[in-house]
Amino acid sequence: MSTRILARLARSRWSSPLVLLVVWELASRSGLIPERTLAAPSAVVATLWTMLVSGELPQNLLVSFWRVGLGLSIGVAAGVVLALVAGLSRQGEAAVDPIMQIKRTIPTLALTPLFIVWFGIGETPKVALIAFASMFPVYLNLYSGIRGVDVRLLEGARSFGLSQAELIWHVILPGALPALLTGLRYSLSIAILVLVVAEQINASAGLGYLINNARDFMRTDIIVVCLMVYAVLGLGADALVRTIERRALVWRPSLIKA
Amino acid sequence: MDARLQFLADTPAAPASPAADPIVRLNRFTRRFGDVTVIDGLDLAIQPGEFVALLGRSGSGKTTLLRTLAGLDSADGQDVTVPTARAVVFQDARLLPWKKVWRNVALGLKGADIRARAQHALKEVGLGHRLDAWPLTLSGGEAQRVALARALVREPQLLLLDEPFAALDALTRLRMHELVLALWRAHGCAVLMVTHDVDEAVALADRILVLDGGRIAAQERITIARGARAELTLPLKEKLLGILGGTPAHSGLPDHVIPFPHAAAGA
Numbered sequence: 001m002s003t004r005i006l007a008r009l010a011r012s013r014w015s016s017p018l019v020l021l022v023v024w025e026l027a028s029r030s031g032l033i034p035e036r037t038l039a040a041p042s043a044v045v046a047t048l049w050t051m052l053v054s055g056e057l058p059q060n061l062l063v064s065f066w067r068v069g070l071g072l073s074i075g076v077a078a079g080v081v082l083a084l085v086a087g088l089s090r091q092g093e094a095a096v097d098p099i100m101q102i103k104r105t106i107p108t109l110a111l112t113p114l115f116i117v118w119f120g121i122g123e124t125p126k127v128a129l130i131a132f133a134s135m136f137p138v139y140l141n142l143y144s145g146i147r148g149v150d151v152r153l154l155e156g157a158r159s160f161g162l163s164q165a166e167l168i169w170h171v172i173l174p175g176a177l178p179a180l181l182t183g184l185r186y187s188l189s190i191a192i193l194v195l196v197v198a199e200q201i202n203a204s205a206g207l208g209y210l211i212n213n214a215r216d217f218m219r220t221d222i223i224v225v226c227l228m229v230y231a232v233l234g235l236g237a238d239a240l241v242r243t244i245e246r247r248a249l250v251w252r253p254s255l256i257k258a
Numbered sequence: 259m260d261a262r263l264q265f266l267a268d269t270p271a272a273p274a275s276p277a278a279d280p281i282v283r284l285n286r287f288t289r290r291f292g293d294v295t296v297i298d299g300l301d302l303a304i305q306p307g308e309f310v311a312l313l314g315r316s317g318s319g320k321t322t323l324l325r326t327l328a329g330l331d332s333a334d335g336q337d338v339t340v341p342t343a344r345a346v347v348f349q350d351a352r353l354l355p356w357k358k359v360w361r362n363v364a365l366g367l368k369g370a371d372i373r374a375r376a377q378h379a380l381k382e383v384g385l386g387h388r389l390d391a392w393p394l395t396l397s398g399g400e401a402q403r404v405a406l407a408r409a410l411v412r413e414p415q416l417l418l419l420d421e422p423f424a425a426l427d428a429l430t431r432l433r434m435h436e437l438v439l440a441l442w443r444a445h446g447c448a449v450l451m452v453t454h455d456v457d458e459a460v461a462l463a464d465r466i467l468v469l470d471g472g473r474i475a476a477q478e479r480i481t482i483a484r485g486a487r488a489e490l491t492l493p494l495k496e497k498l499l500g501i502l503g504g505t506p507a508h509s510g511l512p513d514h515v516i517p518f519p520h521a522a523a524g525a
Binding site: 152153155156157158159160161162166170171174175177249250251252253 | 330345346348350352356392393394395408412
């Protein structure tokens with residue numbers, strides 16, 4: 001009986017992280033890992049609770065959410081518009097695509113100093129960095145999605161007398177939607193990545209501010225709490241896109257079977 | 259040669275009934291891609307309600323001809339008369355996977371009762387129960403029936419079929435033949451079916467055109483009732499296969515126009 005439970009535990013994907021947590025906790029309690037190096041899991045959970053109750057974590061999280069939300073909205077909107085311009089017309093492609101391809105080669109985070117010079121150290125450079133970075137995945141994926149729409153489907157629809165506008169609405173845009181959602185997923189994860197860096201710029205609120213503050217006071221428990229929040233943000237972003245995909249792409253056979 | 263097979267080799271594009279005006283008329287139609295002449299001075303006339311099969315090997319120009327008739331390629335100001343009420347069924351059904359079956363059928367239709375019209379067309383092809391199915395869940399035969407419904411819901415005067423059954427299994431293909439004949443009789447539209455299957459052409463068509471090197475290399479009219487064709491048309495099948503397979507080895511030009519065997523036809 002007990003051997004069967006042990007065997008099942010050995011195969012479970014939950015056991016190794018749990019073992020790691022237990023070892024970590026024991027090492028902390030026995031003094032093997034000093035608290036200034038890494039706080040014990042129990043201490044992290046306790047800190048998480050106090051930060052939640054005091055409102056410190058929700059308030060700062062809200063600030064970070066606002067930055068990501070605003071930056072993403074601007075970036076995704078710009079990416080979609082530019083991809084439509086470049087994808088749907090030859091002139092648009094000639095005008096937009098070369099610039100986008102050149103800009104793509106510059107790592108967004110390397111622009112941080114320039115953005116600070118331009119926009120100061122307030123909210124603007126943080127939002128601008130997130131917007132700028134999240135624009136590219138959406139642009140690249142939607143643009144190639146539009147260009148990759150099956151010409152046979154286009155031709156078939158054209159043979160039934162659809163106008164150019166109807167072709168775009170009924171064939172090109174739905175055909176490019178899976179690519180757009182892939183781009184959106186990349187944009188979300190990049191937005192969170194850039195948020196981490198952008199919030200190191202003289203922030204007075206937000207997750208980055210919490211981490212910076214905790215570093216100054218060597219509060220490893222708070223740092224770990226913030227890392228956990230970042231991880232949850234990433235998971236949440238992925239779940240969001242998955243939900244959109246499930247609703248928007250019901251016609252795909254893998255989703256039909258599921 | 260069977261007396262009921264009436265060969266028309268010397269009278270190109272002979273009308274089924276001389277009284278009616280053809281709905282499709284091509285005069286000396288030529289199409290070039292760069293230096294390659296795909297269609298070379300082709301004359302073609304199709305009467306209303308006529309079922310024409312267009313036979314040809316790969317590269318014989320049959321797809322180019324069909325694309326011109328479908329309006330997918332411009333005719334560049336040449337003497338081409340094609341009805342505006344026309345519809346195409348492609349070899350791959352080309353259904354939009356993100357639209358439910360009935361919306362595919364209704365694609366581009368205007369008016370209030372489009373769902374009812376789509377439903378009627380789908381019932382005609384025996385798919386009245388799959389209105390709200392997603393196209394990617396259909397079998398090959400079902401998808402092709404949806405494509406037929408999508409073409410016929412427009413009440414075309416000319417129905418263009420581009421190797422519509424080539425990708426189907428033999429049994430499904432036979433059932434599709436019956437369905438196409440039933441729909442053709444019910445709707446009374448002219449049909450131009452591109453195929454490289456001689457059996458299919460003989461089983462379905464009023465008239466068979468053999469395209470080779472961008473010209474009509476042969477044409478045959480079949481007056482035998484469709485049900486009785488299986489054995490009576492054996493000599494015709496062999497002859498058509500001979501034309502299709504008869505690459506003149508001595509010419510050294512694989513796409514050279516094959517002369518129609520006049521002697522054989524007269525015998």
